[in-house]
Amino acid sequence: MSSLYERLGAADGIRRIVDDVIANHLLNPVVSVRFRHVKDLPHLKEMAFQFFCMGSGGPQSYQGKDMRSAHQGMNISEQEYLAVMDDIVAALHKHGVDDSSCNEVVAILYALKGEVIRV
Numbered sequence: 001m002s003s004l005y006e007r008l009g010a011a012d013g014i015r016r017i018v019d020d021v022i023a024n025h026l027l028n029p030v031v032s033v034r035f036r037h038v039k040d041l042p043h044l045k046e047m048a049f050q051f052f053c054m055g056s057g058g059p060q061s062y063q064g065k066d067m068r069s070a071h072q073g074m075n076i077s078e079q080e081y082l083a084v085m086d087d088i089v090a091a092l093h094k095h096g097v098d099d100s101s102c103n104e105v106v107a108i109l110y111a112l113k114g115e116v117i118r119v
């Protein structure tokens with residue numbers, strides 16, 4: 001079986017998925033205000049791209065903050081966390097990622113929950 005990275009469409013596919021994830025966040029009333037206030041969205045996209053690539057088994061290295069430091073002091077709620085997961089799943093479906101690969105992504109993100117919510 002090919003790697004999760006390949007099933008997500010490798011670098012080009014992940015780039016497109018990340019663009020849609022951020023677009024979804026900006027339209028999602030539960031979290032849009034968080035993302036409208038980000039000063040450097042291109043940087044956030046690049047970090048999210050690297051994170052996704054590395055986390056799915058791609059050759060890229062992630063140069064951003066660890067998840068706890070990245071979200072420290074934001075007081076992110078469970079509801080916001082779920083909204084972000086929903087936006088990611090919607091972007092994966094839009095790009096034709098199969099259900100089992102989608103579930104793998106959800107499991108990886110779920111494991112990071114404790115480093116994101118109210119840290």
Ligand code: HEM
Nearest residue numbers: 031034038047048051064065070076080081084109112116
């Ligand atoms: C498991 C879920 C999540 C992952 C994998 C994730 C991943 C990331 C990454 C890689 C960064 C960039 C860090 C850096 O700049 O070095 C980041 C920043 C950010 N995250 Fe998350 N995140 C998650 C959940 C959330 C949630 C639930 C929210 C709130 C709605 C959120 C809001 C933000 C914001 C606003 C920033 C940008 C901070 C800034 O540069 O001003 N994240 N996240």
